[in-house]
Amino acid sequence: MLSLLLLLPLLIVMILNLPLGRFRSLGFWVALVLSLVQAYTVLFAPAALSGNHDVLGRLFSLGLATDNLSRVLLLSISIVTFASLLVGRQTIREEKQRINFANLVLIAMTGMNGTVLLTDLFSLYVFLEVSAVASFILIAMKRDLNALEGAFKYIVLSAVATILMLSSLAVLLLISGSTSFAAVGSAIKAEGRSPLVVFAVAMFLCGLFIKGGLVPFHGWLPGAYSAAPPAVSILLAGIITKVSGIYALIRLATSVLGPSNSINALLMIVGTISILVGALAALGQTDLKRMLAYSSISQVGYIILGLGCGTDLGIAGAIFHLFNHSIFKSLLFVNSAAIEEQLGTTDMSQMGGLGSRMPVTNVTSLIAFLSTAGLPPLSGFWSKLMIVVALWQSSHGGYAVLAVLASVLTLAYLLTMQRRVFFGILTDRWANVQEAGFGITLPATVLALITVGVGVAFPLMFNSFLLPVASFLK
Amino acid sequence: MITTTHWVLLGALVAGAVWTVLTARLLRSAVGLAITSAILAILMFQLASPLAAVFELSVCAGLISAIFVSTISMTHRVTAEDLAIRLKERLHWFWLLPLILLAAGAALISVHFVLDIRPPAPPAENDVRIVLWKIRHLDLLGQIAILLAGAFGVVALFKEWKDE
Numbered sequence: 231m232l233s234l235l236l237l238l239p240l241l242i243v244m245i246l247n248l249p250l251g252r253f254r255s256l257g258f259w260v261a262l263v264l265s266l267v268q269a270y271t272v273l274f275a276p277a278a279l280s281g282n283h284d285v286l287g288r289l290f291s292l293g294l295a296t297d298n299l300s301r302v303l304l305l306s307i308s309i310v311t312f313a314s315l316l317v318g319r320q321t322i323r324e325e326k327q328r329i330n331f332a333n334l335v336l337i338a339m340t341g342m343n344g345t346v347l348l349t350d351l352f353s354l355y356v357f358l359e360v361s362a363v364a365s366f367i368l369i370a371m372k373r374d375l376n377a378l379e380g381a382f383k384y385i386v387l388s389a390v391a392t393i394l395m396l397s398s399l400a401v402l403l404l405i406s407g408s409t410s411f412a413a414v415g416s417a418i419k420a421e422g423r424s425p426l427v428v429f430a431v432a433m434f435l436c437g438l439f440i441k442g443g444l445v446p447f448h449g450w451l452p453g454a455y456s457a458a459p460p461a462v463s464i465l466l467a468g469i470i471t472k473v474s475g476i477y478a479l480i481r482l483a484t485s486v487l488g489p490s491n492s493i494n495a496l497l498m499i500v501g502t503i504s505i506l507v508g509a510l511a512a513l514g515q516t517d518l519k520r521m522l523a524y525s526s527i528s529q530v531g532y533i534i535l536g537l538g539c540g541t542d543l544g545i546a547g548a549i550f551h552l553f554n555h556s557i558f559k560s561l562l563f564v565n566s567a568a569i570e571e572q573l574g575t576t577d578m579s580q581m582g583g584l585g586s587r588m589p590v591t592n593v594t595s596l597i598a599f600l601s602t603a604g605l606p607p608l609s610g611f612w613s614k615l616m617i618v619v620a621l622w623q624s625s626h627g628g629y630a631v632l633a634v635l636a637s638v639l640t641l642a643y644l645l646t647m648q649r650r651v652f653f654g655i656l657t658d659r660w661a662n663v664q665e666a667g668f669g670i671t672l673p674a675t676v677l678a679l680i681t682v683g684v685g686v687a688f689p690l691m692f693n694s695f696l697l698p699v700a701s702f703l704k
Numbered sequence: 705m706i707t708t709t710h711w712v713l714l715g716a717l718v719a720g721a722v723w724t725v726l727t728a729r730l731l732r733s734a735v736g737l738a739i740t741s742a743i744l745a746i747l748m749f750q751l752a753s754p755l756a757a758v759f760e761l762s763v764c765a766g767l768i769s770a771i772f773v774s775t776i777s778m779t780h781r782v783t784a785e786d787l788a789i790r791l792k793e794r795l796h797w798f799w800l801l802p803l804i805l806l807a808a809g810a811a812l813i814s815v816h817f818v819l820d821i822r823p824p825a826p827p828a829e830n831d832v833r834i835v836l837w838k839i840r841h842l843d844l845l846g847q848i849a850i851l852l853a854g855a856f857g858v859v860a861l862f863k864e865w866k867d868e
Contacts, residue, residue, distance in 0.1 A: 243852055330856055334853065337852055340849050344842075353843055356842075356850075364856075366857070367853060367857040367861060
């Protein structure tokens, strides 16, 4: 089954594009079914993911592996892909572009599934590039100046990340003779604080900081998120950046580098700066998608801060916030897709009073923003609470206070957004605006239900699932 | 042991890369990339890394250049005036690039930057076929996915654009 998660999307792309009549137009539905099957497998048939003993796995011996962390990510990938596909179906008008979109999403899915399942640093790099190349094209698909500029910035900074990671891999290969997580981890432990090892690890970390859009390497992110087509923004903000930068960072820190005070300190500094810079920049935005993009930088900062804390609770909180953020940020971008689709703009200064005309978008947006700001009992509250408690318990009270204060900033900019867009008096210009179609309201409702459901079910999950998530470290 | 040949190849590599970036014509840029890649492959052969050289040749000089050329063939011509303006803009942005590369090279030589590491010799039976099909086939799968994404990029961004 594991190898199928990797091979199936790729095989489907190949088969659908054979010159066999109208098969290509089935791409969207096949991708949708595939995302649902992946979610079902993770939730209800996890035993199928516990080994690599199927026929394809034996035939290709792909060397894939899963643990609790990769299962969480596989679930996020399937949910966000599902939402993005439905929104794409609604918002991409041209049939040819819709087919290209579905094919590229399947390729991105191969890249993301591969990234979370493999156990080799070089293969990790290769599959990061699969997602990245698909992302460049998806961002540029609108083909207007902003989209091309956003894609270009992403390509340039991604190329810098590539150079850094490849150079680091070359050094690590020289030191360890292999690029498997285990071999590189052992070699790093054996070499200790050799300048060469420090240099290689620093380069790899910088590469992942760029991929994850962390401050000060975030230059590409606001442009790419805001210029991409709505369905692509959901995919990018919801999961691609999370897998490419943040998951890879968590995996590197835990499975390869192991506990390290200096790396933990670096992660906490980068995380805190990202939280503050992202939140402050979000406050000053008038474009809805740019504001959400800066909000993403801030929320990813929380994940890195929890990871840098280094304790089981901190890492479990980081992984929980990674999942929660992928859901509620996707929801906010689905809502921005609804607004962009119905109004033709994302400029918040032109909006107001839309709550009465778009009730589903209004309510789901409210749920997402309250969860982002960390208000109980929604999912975002619990993950932030876990991170703050972990920081306090590990004697990092200063970081804990900053994290709580930044939540107030989050509440401020998201409340401003909600007021500008949905509250107040409806202007004549938008008097005839209607709620977005089912292709947008369905994923919005599903994502909102997950946000509420995960929050309410938190006490049931804490000991049975969330804390053991960090158990892969032991 | 670094020989004069290596230095000459390194110089040609840098010159090829700079030309690829500076030239204002896309087709020349693609050809420049192919030449740079070929020089890099020769350098890798010279430095006793035939596997890396084969990968470099197969991926960059072959497939990526083929995609580049097919993409460029779908674009339209620009006037000589436009080209002159673009070249001037690029020179404005990149004139420091060769100097930075030379300075970095000189700095590395002056501090006698030597990696005191002997990479473990690969097992004798690990020829290209075994490495490709038995050891790194997961990477090969990733490479296929990247090529597919590239092909969709050409279709989505250029072919259908031209059709419109």
